[in-house]
Amino acid sequence: MTSTLFITGATSGFGEACARRFAQAGWSLVLTGRRAARLQALKDELSALTDVHTLELDVRDRAAMEAAIAGLPAKYEKIRGLINNAGLALGADPAPKCNLDDWDTMVDTNIKGLMYSTRLLLPRLIAHGRGASIVNLGSVAGNWPYPGSHVYGATKAFVGQFSLNLRNDLVGTGVRVSNIEPGLCESEFSLVRFGGDQAKYDATYAGAEAIQPEDIAETIFWMMNQPAHININSLEIMPVSQTWAGFAVNRSVK
Template sequence: MSVFNTDRLAGKTVLITGASAGIGAATSVLFAKTGANLVLLARRAENLKATKEKAEEAYKQFNKDGKILTIEADVTKFSDLDALPEKIKNAGLDIDILVNNAGMVKGTEQVGADADITQMFDTNVLGLIHLTQIFVKQFKAKQAGTIINLGSIAGREPYAGGAIYCATKHALSAFNGSLLRELVNTPIRVIEIQPGMVETEFSVVRFRGDKAKADAVYKGLQPLVAEDIAEEIVWTASRPPHVNIAQLFVLPVNQATPTLNYKK
């Protein structure tokens, strides 16, 4: 038996937040290759459409069948999240796997603008918790389900220039750990993926659109890419039902901590 048994995912339905770009988009395409149904959630409709088209191509390429439901929504708006179950039900789908991928960072200031701080906590923590609570109820009712939360190395070790972002990812990690313990008497799996340096539009957003600054973060080092983390997400989801990868810490080979890395 292959250690990457994607047959277990065929016919399952996966909800992925932040599916319009980066890790979310790559994860959507990789799940499509397994024959999973997709519910793709993001704010940017055009990007979401592009992800859907790539996933549809993946179905064709791997001779898989699957449904795709795209929903334009903002994880910081609870009303958007509360409307999801009805929309998903009306599409004839039932969520088996929740991938909380949406997340963001703005700035490296010691004391950031209140609006940026609020946006980071609303996206990375409050929205994630609210959405998870919605589907935990459903998973408990059917006694099955997998929750995958995208954490970060910033949730393991704080670093200068990341005070608020680190605080949000520490909060996510604490939530994940508590949820794991609270659901120990159920078949529901709770997983946290903690990547190190991943080159996506993440750093461009952090540096407020300054691509040169973002590129400099990875110069001289081969960082992870979105597809690397997508593979880990799909791998954890594809484990046998009695196996839970509670936490997975993933680094590029030349990174050891948030600030210790080797660049040529």
């Protein structure tokens, strides 16, 4: 039986890498993204390997998500897997200097977008039963604070707790839920965060031997292809070059 995978935010980074990895294994794909040209290029590339259906939309748009999922062609109706990849960070300034619009965008994308895709696809995943999987893209920022993480880290903490709570609600259905939490990974994610500033992007990864999107895609493929009785609850991944910082101490207090 053909397995169909639904990936949000498939036009770059982890989502794009996952699309390629699962296509190589013959999974049918439903790919979402905001950039039509990139979606079409990915579909053209991967259609030589598997069936691909694309949805040009923004996961923040609940009505668009509802219509797109309700209107999936019969070939793609039965969903075995969901990768909630769509997400972003905007800016790295301290909280007092941040733009509230950026905070809204992070909350709407990283939390609400994930909520919409999950809730709308749950009936299909439950109908599949054993072996169905949801993999949510969290972050080490959801576990460990760092300057400039503020709302981004808070949204990823939501992803972690939502994943755990969802597992409770799905007990007995056979549907698995995992939260994968990458650390420093070299992708377009940081270019978006820095507003397209290539110098800041380059400085972030210089000499770090960062994780690559393909590393995360391979890990997610492993997670989703475990025997049906195994659930990977959460998995935190960092490059060897990255570790935790010490506590910040302000020594100027009088």
